[in-house]
Each structure stands twice: as structure tokens, then as C-alpha cells.
Amino acid sequence: MEMKTEERNKVKLAQQGDADVLAELIHEHYSFLYKYLVKVTMDPAMAEDLAQDTILRCIEKISLYDGSSSFSSWLMTMGTRIYIDQIRRKKRERNWLFKEQGIRRIRWQFESRNEEWDDVLESLANLSSEHRVTVLLKHYYGYTYDEIGEMLSIPTGTAKSRVATGVRQLREEMS
Amino acid sequence: MDRKDEKGTEEEIFLSKLRQSIDRMDHVLDHPSIPSKEQLKGHIHERLQRRRKSMMMELLLFWLVSLFVMGSGALLVYSAPWMVWLIQGVSFVTAFVLVVHFIIHRRKEDLG
Numbered sequence: 531m532e533m534k535t536e537e538r539n540k541v542k543l544a545q546q547g548d549a550d551v552l553a554e555l556i557h558e559h560y561s562f563l564y565k566y567l568v569k570v571t572m573d574p575a576m577a578e579d580l581a582q583d584t585i586l587r588c589i590e591k592i593s594l595y596d597g598s599s600s601f602s603s604w605l606m607t608m609g610t611r612i613y614i615d616q617i618r619r620k621k622r623e624r625n626w627l628f629k630e631q632g633i634r635r636i637r638w639q640f641e642s643r644n645e646e647w648d649d650v651l652e653s654l655a656n657l658s659s660e661h662r663v664t665v666l667l668k669h670y671y672g673y674t675y676d677e678i679g680e681m682l683s684i685p686t687g688t689a690k691s692r693v694a695t696g697v698r699q700l701r702e703e704m705s
Numbered sequence: 706m707d708r709k710d711e712k713g714t715e716e717e718i719f720l721s722k723l724r725q726s727i728d729r730m731d732h733v734l735d736h737p738s739i740p741s742k743e744q745l746k747g748h749i750h751e752r753l754q755r756r757r758k759s760m761m762m763e764l765l766l767f768w769l770v771s772l773f774v775m776g777s778g779a780l781l782v783y784s785a786p787w788m789v790w791l792i793q794g795v796s797f798v799t800a801f802v803l804v805v806h807f808i809i810h811r812r813k814e815d816l817g
Contacts, residue, residue: 549753553745564737569727578737585745589752636734645733650726669720670727701719 537601545593552592555601556585563605569670570613570663572655573632574639580616584609599677606671607681610663614682617659653703661696668693 537555544552563584567577587608595604633655640647654662667673667681668689678689740748781789 547753549746549749550742552749553742556745557739557742560739561737564739565731565734568734569730574734581737585740586748586752589749590756636730639735640730640733643733645729648726650723651730654723654727665723666727670724697716697720700723701716704719 534600538597541592541595541597541601545595552589556588559602559605560585562602563609566606566666566671567609567613568636569666570610570659571632572636572662574635576632580609580613583612587612603673603677603681606667610681611683613659613663649704650700653700656703657696657699661692661699664689664692665696665700669697 540551540555544555560581564577564581567580567584568574571577571580584605588605591608595601599607636655637647654665657665663682664678667678668675673681675686675689675693678684678693679686682689684692778789
């Protein structure tokens with residue numbers, strides 16, 4: 531996922547300490563980042579907290595961003611890594627009850643808009659987070675296995691097998 | 706169409722259904738409360754200022770420790786030069802022994 535010239539210029543200015551440009555960049559990508567994190571966590575409240583943590587990390591690490599991927603991919607990578615770290619650290623707290631609460635929040639939003647919460651979304655929500663992230667990155671955002679491996683700091687083969695297992699589990703639950 | 710093609714097509718249909726459902730979720734979900742550019746600018750300034758302060762503190766600590774080490778070294782040279790030579794000698798011998806040990810260890814590993 532390459533970076534556009536305009537974005538590259540903005541990143542360069544932000545790295546040189548232009549707070550206005552950095553604020554503009556973050557503002558432009560905030561909604562995209564939040565929506566990605568909702569899909570990953572299946573919990574709007576948690577996604578909002580993660581988005582804020584990601585923005586703070588972005589402000590601190592902007593000078594280290596090398597531009598090898600698009601700015602949005604970089605934000606996604608940081609957001610996903612923060613999420614994975616949090617899951618590892620709070621393993622005992624993030625039990626099924628927390629998971630249920632997040633899904634219930636999304637379902638409530640569906641119901642309040644008279645939209646159907648279908649089986650596909652239900653199975654996606656039931657998938658483990660590591661499988662859901664890889665399936666989303668591959669089949670929704672269109673990243674290659676190499677890119678997914680890099681984003682999640684896992685070998686390409688692991689990324690591939692996680693995607694395959696994730697899709698298989700989704701299909702099994704649907705049938 | 707053979708069995709493999711059929712399976713691939715089924716998977717493709719499933720994946721396109723998955724993408725549609727996720728797209729729908731994107732539309733249904735409430736929009737996040739995006740911080741304004743002014744708020745973001747405030748955050749950025751605050752963060753940068755905090756980082757600058759911590760860097761200054763680190764630099765100050767570095768200089769203080771350096772001064773202390775250099776001062777102690779100078780004091781030692783003038784008051785007890787034999788101790789300086791002792792420290793230098795012991796360090797050199799220890800480093801030499803360690804290097805030889807690692808070389809032998811690596812050779813053994815290569816042969817094994």
C-alpha cells in the first residue's frame with residue numbers, strides 16, 4: 531500500500547515538527563482508524579480508547595515513520611499492536627463477559643437502526659482476535675501475507691495459516 | 706467445473722458476502738467523536754513539550770554522571786595512580802580471557 535505524494539509531503543512536514551500538518555493528518559485518518567479498530571475488537575468503546583492510544587503513539591513516533599507503507603497502514607499497524615499487547619497483559623480481565631459486552635453494543639446499534647445483525651457478522655465476532663485481524667487484513671483490506679506478517683510481527687507462513695484457519699472457522703460456523 | 710474450482714467459487718462467494726456485511730457494519734455504526742484539529746494541535750504541543758523536557762532532563766543527568774565519573778577518575782589518577790593501573794590491568798586481562806573463551810566455545814560448537 532504505497533503512499534501518495536501529497537501525503538508524503540505532509541508526513542515530511544509533520545516529521546520536521548509542523549504540528550498543524552500532523553494534526554491535519556491525524557484528523558483525516560481518525561475515522562478510518564476507528565472503524566478498523568471496531569472491526570478488529572468488535573467493541574466500539576474499546577476501539578475508541580485504542581484509537582486515542584494509537585494517536586498518542588503516532589505523535590511520539592512520527593519521526594520514526596519511514597514511509598515504506600501508507601500512513602493509514604502505519605496507524606493500523608500501531609493500533610493492532612497496541613490491541614494485541616493489551617490482550618496479552620489483561621488476559622484474565624478480557625474474558626467472555628467483556629467480549630459479550632462489546633458485541634452487545636454493536637448489536638444494539640444495529641437494532642436501533644432496524645438493521646439485521648446477520649450470521650456472517652455473528653461468526654466474525656465469535657472468531658478469536660488473532661484470526662479475525664488476519665482475515666480482515668487479507669480479505670477486507672487486501673493486504674498481502676508478507677504485509678500482514680510485517681504488521682503483526684509474525685512470519686508470513688503464520689499469517690497465511692491464520693487466515694486459512696479463520697476463513698475455515700467462519701464457514702464452518704455458517705454451515 | 707471440477708471439485709477444486711467449485712470449492713474456490715464457494716469461498717469467493719462467502720468472502721464477498723463477508724465484505725458486504727462488514728461494509729454494512731461500517732455504515733450502521735455510530736461515527737466516532739473525532740477530536741477537532743485544534744484539540745489535536747493542543748495534544749501535539751503538550752506531548753512535544755513533555756518530550757523536550759524529558760530529553761533535557763536526560764541530557765542533564767548524562768552530564769552530571771559524566772562529570773562525576775571523570776572527576777573520580779582524575780582524583781584517582783592524582784591520589785592513587787597504582788589503583789588506576791590495577792583497574793586497567795584487571796579489565797584488560799578479563800576482556801582477553803573472555804574473548805579467548807568465546808573463540809574456543811564457538812570453535813567447539815562448529816566442530817560439534
